[in-house]
Amino acid sequence: MKKLTLLIAAAGLLQACGNKGPAYDATGTFEADEVIVSAEVAGKILWMPIEEGQTIAQDSVVVKIDAGNLALQKAQIEASANALQQKTNDVQPQLKLLQEQLQVQQAQMATLEKEKRRFEALVKADAATPKQLDDIVAQINVLQQQMLVTRQQMNVQQSTVGTANRSILSEQAPLTKRADIIADQINRSNVINPINGTVLLKYANAGEVVGAGKALYKIADLSNLQLRAYITGDQLSQIKLGQQVKVLVDDGKKNYKTYSGAIIWIADKAEFTPKTIQTKDERANLVYAIKVLVPNDGYLKIGQYGEVDW
Structure with missing residues (x-):
């Protein structure tokens, strides 16, 4: 009876260890280089056929602002x-x-x-x-x-x-x-999308009157995301720029989905540990931020947590 009890306890310990998940060296959240596209001239939006979540090609005309008054000034x-x-x-x-x-x-x-x-x-x-x-x-x-x-x-x-x-x-x-200045302003009434990316937010719609500098939409390239994580000073000597690392993301089934990434940035100054970030050494008061570039297969999202293992 005693032997059976020990076997059951051992099995429970193994199961608990299996549910704990893989170890990691740092953790953080995914982010992207977001671009807020604004109007460069004032006027009424005549045409803005974009929606949130839509992928837009670089250099495509996405917004047209009424430039009739500018054309009269030029004439x-x-x-x-x-x-x-x-x-x-x-x-x-x-x-x-x-x-x-x-x-x-x-x-x-x-x-x-x-x-x-x-x-x-x-x-x-x-x-x-x-x-x-x-x-x-x-x-x-x-x-x-x-x-x-x-x-x-x-x-x-x-x-x-x-x-x-x-x-x-x-x-x-x-x-x-x-x-020539008026002609340049007329050209700027056609808003050109600056990057290949996905529309994250729309701030205006067709028919609205906007001023110069008014934000129209936010866009980001989601094909590659950056995992911003934090490491301790002891870990700093273990990494270098360009180093290949594993990035682990919770798949919601008590398992982890693994991605390959590369360290593209290491902070040159330490900072106090952010409240929302945990490091391997929780006793550390100062940490260094790093960025890991991760190719996105469509499952990674901005703000999602990820863990780095090297």
């Missing part, structure tokens, strides 16, 4: 820029008039030069007086001065009109930049 700025050309002065009519005047003076100069040569010949032949030749030379000098003034008037006219036009057209560059 107004472009019209103002185009109107500047009509405000500029055309220097060609004035230049044409002065060029015609110069051509007449050049024709007169040619005639006077011819007369000068004729009178020089007559003076040599004593058929004309030197005074007549001097009068011709004086007329040539006066005409040369007139031609010089005409050329100066042409230069002044070009410079004056050019300066005035540059002053008017100097407003075109700022207007163009303003139009």
Whole structure:
């Protein structure tokens, strides 16, 4: 009878040990890099066909915000820029008039030069007086001065009109930049999904009016989750970056599901033990946080507990 009692006690002890589960070196919860996507311009949401739990591809347009007002602003700025050309002065009519005047003076100069040569010949032949030749030379000098003034008037006219036009057209560059800024805002009215991931939360719906910076939805890549766990200083020397470890997750049947993971981050400073985290050495007051990257087969969830064994 005594032998039978010992056998039953031994069997109970073995069963209790079997239900205790596997040992682990650290424990923590799963998390992911969550991205909150916000509106970059204010307006009414015209289109937002996403739902929580939906997987969205990177660079896809997921939200459209009404940009009609921005389009009108851009058109107004472009019209103002185009109107500047009509405000500029055309220097060609004035230049044409002065060029015609110069051509007449050049024709007169040619005639006077011819007369000068004729009178020089007559003076040599004593058929004309030197005074007549001097009068011709004086007329040539006066005409040369007139031609010089005409050329100066042409230069002044070009410079004056050019300066005035540059002053008017100097407003075109700022207007163009303003139009470019509005065009960029119009492009930003189409919200582009930044990563491949699953929508975790929606903060807005189609038909709502949102302001710039308003959160629209939260998304995260759940294909790989990070187990954030805590270790003691004694365990710190046992791990390194890139080290392969086992991650154990309770499958709800008093058993554990095993995953392979890799340590991708080790804190460089110790911190006080979080209340929700247990470590192998419960007496430790300071612990180091680590992150283990674990491929997700769909069963791992954000906030779920996991245990690390190396």
